[in-house]
Amino acid sequence: MSQHAQLIGLDWGTSSLRAYLYDGDGKVIASRQHAWGIRHLPEGGFPSALRAITSGWPPCTIVAAGMVGSRQGWREVPYLDLPADAAAIAHGMLRVEACTSHALWIAPGLHRKEPADVMRGEETQIVGALTLRPEYQADACFVLPGTHSKWATVNGGRIVAFxxxxxxELYALLMKHSILGAGIDLARERSFCEETFARGVRAVKDSGASGVFxxxxxxxxxxxxxxxxxDDLPDFVSGLLIGEEFRIASLRQIQAAPLCLIGEPALCQRYIVAAAIFGHAPPTVIDDAAAQGLWRIASAGGLLEHATLHSYAGADT
Amino acid sequence: MSQHAQLIGLDWGTSSLRAYLYDGDGKVIASRQHAWGIRHLPEGGFPSALRAITSGWPPCTIVAAGMVGSRQGWREVPYLDLPADAAAIAHGMLRVEACTSHALWIAPGLHRKEPADVMRGEETQIVGALTLRPEYQADACFVLPGTHSKWATVNGGRIVAFxxxxxxELYALLMKHSILGAGIDLARERSFCEETFARGVRAVKDSGASGVFxxxxxxxxxxxxxxxxxDDLPDFVSGLLIGEEFRIASLRQIQAAPLCLIGEPALCQRYIVAAAIFGHAPPTVIDDAAAQGLWRIASAGGLLEHATLHSYAGADT
Known part of the structure; x- marks a missing residue:
């Protein structure tokens, strides 16, 4: 079946690259994934990775987000100040002139000045989540678990704080290199033990102002x-660290705002358990946020207005 | 000059072994140090290390403290409950029957049940510090900076909490293995920048109940x-982590008790800077605490009562 492709979106982080091909309505008609994060590029660097991951796709305009816009990325795109919404992010995009195969635009990340903090890529996921679930535009707290977990507050459709x-990263350090992980066989498959994890969350909650350290x-x-x-140690330590995120968040009085999770389902499951222990209503898990966010930013930036629709055979959908 | 030797003391930790030879008055007449911590023993294990470090010394009774009494040590000596003083520690000593060259006694560590915590070796340093500075027996807070820093409260001559x-350990993990240390040349000599360190301490102090995480x-x-x-990053991170120790301690209302430091002078200097930022009176730094503590415990345990005085030529004092 032949389809019409209008845009390519790239979610290009430190350790992985995801590519999405969209039709004229923003529906993802093909997607690919590779380990070519900006620190693990193939020979030939950024252009090579792009050529390979879009191989066989039509030469649509591309919008990219994530670490590809960092100092170590393809082109550094300056951070935007808070508050920010899709329009502001779209306005901050820069074009990669060195990319001759496509019109390639990279979205900026966000920074907070005091105390200093930054994100790249998560802003696009939040924009996508708000597109998918507009009921959270007024007031919500978005949690994006991961190596560097982000907690972002949205008010009136804008990201106002994070x-x-x-x-x-600390979990991996403690398990691999500290005395706590000594003697733990990390390669061994373990099923998630909710009880042990919850014990860790409660321990850090009970510590009050003292915290995980x-x-x-x-x-x-x-x-x-x-x-x-x-065998229980990894889940217990995971509970302590994720519990600490909630302990810190509880000091910032975000208790009232609904909680939305964007991330791997297994990881989100842990945050759902911790949220209950900290007295939150069950969080909403939002999928495909990055793909939606890239489309939304391209649209807000006018990249779709004069875009050609390319016919696409759809071999890899 | 010939002297009389009465006791050998061993401060035997994970990464180092220190040996002291005492005269009949508890004065250290010789001391040696080697990297033979319990995880870095020479061929032949504990007996070999002991033989080598006491080579040429008279066959005095030995008292040892530290990880040598742990499960991975020469003989496991069960932890004592709090509160504990020199007499209780001496009472908990066990003799290593496998050591045929000497009468070798190992002092127990301490544990706290709820929440679980343990120490091995630091109790002996605190006992030594209280012997050297008896004015702190009534009420003091002892801080022993290191891989695993200990904060112990002394009341009425007894260790009541820690x-x-x-x-x-976290500092080393973050510098060597995390994104924070990426690009930092750790091998390069740096002088301590008090201003940068203090900036880290203040950042964590200003975080209030949130803390270092x-x-x-x-x-x-x-x-x-x-x-x-x-170049400033290591001192800043050091300030954040040491500041976190003081932030946590400030929650436990130890502000009123005088602060005593036992540790490496360069490390103690950092704690003195942090103490001032957290509003403490200048802490007292106490040296040679382990050597004094081993003698005090041997004395409290009656090991000196029937001990023979051996003549010793004193070649390595």
Whole structure:
């Protein structure tokens, strides 16, 4: 079946590259994924990766977001100040002149000045989530779990505040390199133990203003005392760290706003458990946010207005 | 000059072994140090390390403290409950029957049950510090900075409470393995920049109940914004982590008790800077605490009562 393609979207992060091909209505008619994050590019660098991931696709205009716009990316796109919405982000896009195969535009990330914080890529996911679920435009808290988890506040359709917590990175550091992970076989498959995870979340919640830093060594002490099995340690530490995100968030009085999760389903499941322990209503999980966000930003930036519709055979949908 | 030796003390930790030879008055007449921590033993294990470090010394009774009494040590000595003083620690010592060259006694560590926490070796340093500075027996807070920093409260001559914070280990993890340390040449010699360190301490103090976990990513953001030089990053992160120790301690209302520091002078200097920022009176730094503590525990345990005085030529004092 032949379709019409109008736009290519790239969600180009540190460790992965996702490409979406859209029809004239913003529907994704093909998508591809590769490990060519900006730190793991193939020979030939950015142009090579782009050529390979769009191979066989029509030469549509491209909108990209994520670390591809960082200093280490294809072209550095300056951060935008808060508050920001789709229109502001679209206005901040820069074109990559070095890309001769396509009209390639990269969206900016956002920064907060005091205390300093930055995001690249998550702003596009939030824009996508707000497009998919406009009922959250008025007032919501978006949580994007990951290596560097983001907690963003949306008011009146704009991202007004956000915080980054290095949860995923710290978890990996502690498991791989610290005394806590010593003797833990990380390669072994474990099913998620909600009870153990919840025990970690509660421990950090009960610590009050003290927080996770004062709880970490207890993991070692519990092991020595036979009160924590080696197999339970990863979920317990995960509970402490994710619990800490909620503990910090609870100080910022975001309790009232509905919570939306954007991320891997297995990771989101952990945040749903932690949210309940911290007294939140069940969060909404929003899928495909990046793909929607790229389309929305392209649209807000006028990239679709004069775009040609290319016919596409749709071999890899 | 010939002297009389009465006791050998061993401060035997994870990464180092220190040995002290005492005269009949508890004065250290010789001391040696080696990297034979319990995880870095020479061929032949514990007996070999002991033989080598006491080579040429008289066959005095030995008292040892630290990780040598852990499950991975020479003999596991069960932890003591709080509160504990020199007499209780001495009472908890166990003899290593496998050591045929000496009468070797290992002191127990301490544990706190709820929330779980443990120490091994630091209790002996605190006992030594209280011997050297008896004015702190009534009421003091002892801080022992390191890989796993300990904060211990002493009341009426007894250790009544303590907490462990993984400051040194987290600092090393973040510098060596995280995105924060990426691009930092750790091998390069840097002089301590008190101003940068203090900036980190103040950042975590100003975070209030939020704490260091919410501040860590700001290090990256400050670097990206050109507001923190790569050369300043290690001292800034050190300030955040040591500041977090003081932030947590300030929640436990130890502000009134005098602060005593036991540790490396360069590390203690950082704690003195942080203490001032958190409104503490200047802490007292106490040296040679481990050597004094081993003697005090041996004495409280009656190990000196029937000990023979051996003549010793004193070649390595």
């Amino acid at each position: 915080d980054t917590v290095m949860t995923g 004062g709880c970490l060594f207890s993991v070692r002490a519990l092991m020595l005392a036979g009160q924590l099995a080696a | 907490d462990t914070v993984m400051t040194g 919410g501040c860590l990513f700001s290090v990256r953001a400050l670097m990206l914004a050109g507001q923190l030089a790569a």
